[in-house]
Amino acid sequence: MQWNYDDFTRAFFELTKIDLSCYKERQMKRRIDSLINRHNYKHYEDYYRALVTDKVMLTTFIDYITINVSEFYRNSNQWDTLKSDIIPMLLEKHDSLKIWSAACSTGEEPYSLAMVLQDFLPLNRVKIIATDIDREVLRKAKEGIYLEKALQSLPKSYIDRYFTVKDDLYIIDENIKKNVEFRQHNLLMDPYPKGCHLIICRNVLIYFTEETKNQLYLKFRESLESNGVLFVGSTEHIIFPQKYGFESVRTFFYKKIQEE
């Protein structure tokens, strides 16, 4: 019998430990079907066999389904709020910070963080862990070389301070780079870092099913210190934050409610 989408996702999970059934099906299936067509495969099973034998094809496929678009200082208003309200609030209580940038893609988000934090405290008092499921984006993140369009929302003062331009490429300052620790991490199955004061997880939750999202909010809560903050993307409002032990402190920022 011919494989259906569920057969493909089950086999793909065995192969990669990426559980496609946690992603919204309509969207993911449409993307996968169109890729299979483009590569001239007729059935899920043929395509899967090709992924098993061809490493390059598998990497390209993972890169394609994970959707890696990112940008420095993406949705600048929210970064301004982070700077004016959230970081000062965290520093009232802590003199060093542990921060996790989850699903960081090619590094624009954790590097933006390091730049912003540099104005508040020496970076040796900040630990920034940046993770993503996709090894290829992490490789690019570690390189720290960007096209101009990735910097379009970043205030000019940061560009002047933290980049060198060479042949139209923007190379990030070593000092910023060495303060971000990149690791591969699957939000759906790997253990989460503990003791975080701030977690930034933006523009990935939208791809997950409601059920998966609900589980991830609870896991983020576990990762945070009391009063720690979760910063989400601009289409990722949490409807009833109390349900997961959070309260909204600003739009897109949720504080872990103190445990009794």
Ligand SMILES: C[S@@+](CC[C@H](N)C(=O)[O-])C[C@H]1O[C@@H](n2cnc3c(N)ncnc32)[C@H](O)[C@@H]1O
């Ligand atoms: C659209 S990018 C968001 C990048 C950045 N956070 C931003 O907002 O600009 C989504 C990222 O989520 C990552 N991702 C998708 N599924 C994941 C998973 N299960 N665990 C960890 N990262 C995942 C993708 O590889 C991709 O780099």
